[in-house]
Amino acid sequence: MPKEVVPRPDAETLRAADADRHKIADQLKASLDEGRLSLDEYDDRVRQAYAARTYAELLILVADLPKPGVSAAEVSARQAAELRKAERKLPMALLVLWTVWGSLTAVNLMVWFIIVVTYRDDMYPWPVWLLVPGAALGAATVGVQAIRRQRRRR
Incomplete structure (x- = not known):
């Protein structure tokens, strides 16, 4: 049994x-x-x-x-530090988006660099266009963090 x-x-x-x-x-x-x-x-x-x-x-x-x-001051300082740390932490969705964007940017830069080195002629720098979604992602990150900080203070 x-x-x-x-x-x-x-x-x-x-x-x-x-x-x-x-x-x-x-x-x-x-x-x-x-x-x-x-x-x-x-x-x-x-x-x-x-x-x-x-x-x-x-x-x-x-x-x-x-x-x-x-001391009470140390306890307050630790609590404030924990709160600041929680405010800085990015939501998982933004972490994933930043990882995807960074990976795509790295791959594009490497491909562009290899082509520039082997082609030996002026090559249009197409990876510069990856700054557009990067800037949008940066603006979204700043906005999300501002909203989260504002909600915590209420």
Whole structure:
């Protein structure tokens, strides 16, 4: 008889070990030392940490705390950097279009270069016409990024 496969639960529902509880208690101690927690809050959270059975019960105790040694300015700077990074990221459709355009341009330039070298006569530079779709793609990219930035600020 085949053995029945039981789906694995989420990581947060798994049982926590003593080492996990101690790690959370250390993070709470660091937050107390930095002045992020009052002594009463610290006592309550440490008591809950050592009574916790799952990772979810542990993680909720430190969910509102930054990593030890991180200032509020650093947290704000990291969040702002992540937001700027997300704003710069191109949608997949534009990435595909830029890749196709770049590939076609490279192939056309290589073919034109090979013909110019072997023909040894003046050759019309037809790859220059690839600047037209490139400019349109550039304008579309700028427009899409501006719209995405505007929507995020609302």
